[in-house]
Amino acid sequence: MSTLPIDEHxxxxxxxxSDHHRAMLIAQPGAGKTTRVPLTLLKAxxxxxxxxxxxxxxxxxxxxxASFMAKQLGESVGQTVGYRMRxxxxxxxQTRLEVVTQGVLTACCRMIHC
Known part of the structure; x- marks a missing residue:
């Protein structure tokens, strides 16, 4: 697997x-925010x-x-990594990482009163 700019962080x-349960991540396009970070966090x-x-x-x-990350794990979408949208x-x-769209996230927050 090739290295990405986000790897060193x-x-x-x-x-x-781990300490604060939330963080904002800002990095240039292609750094690995969408694909490398979530797969790493699954192991945390x-x-x-x-x-x-x-x-x-x-x-x-x-x-x-979702498809790219599932492929990185050697799995099909819907196993460890899946997606949900309207x-x-x-x-x-067994899905532990869901890639969701804004509408789904908003609906989830309404259900749990974020």
Whole structure:
């Protein structure tokens, strides 16, 4: 696997989320924010047994990101990594990382009163 600019910051990102449960990540396009960071966080101790949501505003980008990450794990979409958007989803009982669109995220927040 080739290195990406975000790789040198993965430890810091994991520590920030472990300590504060939220962080804002800003980096240039192609740095690995969408694909490298979520897969790394799945392995984090603090994320054990938890489901992670990744916001990807565009439907096509959400499907592509989920597909790419699932391929990196040697799996099909809907196993560890899946996606959910209005009218289309590919998730399973073992899905721990869901790539979601804005509408789905908003609906989730309304249900849990974010």
């Amino acid at each position: 993965l430890y810091e990102i994991n520590t920030a989320l 101790e603090w994320a054990s047994g938890k489901k992670l949501l990744l916001l990807e505003p565009r439907r096509v980008a959400a499907r592509l990101a 009218g289309d989803s590919c998730v399973g009982s």
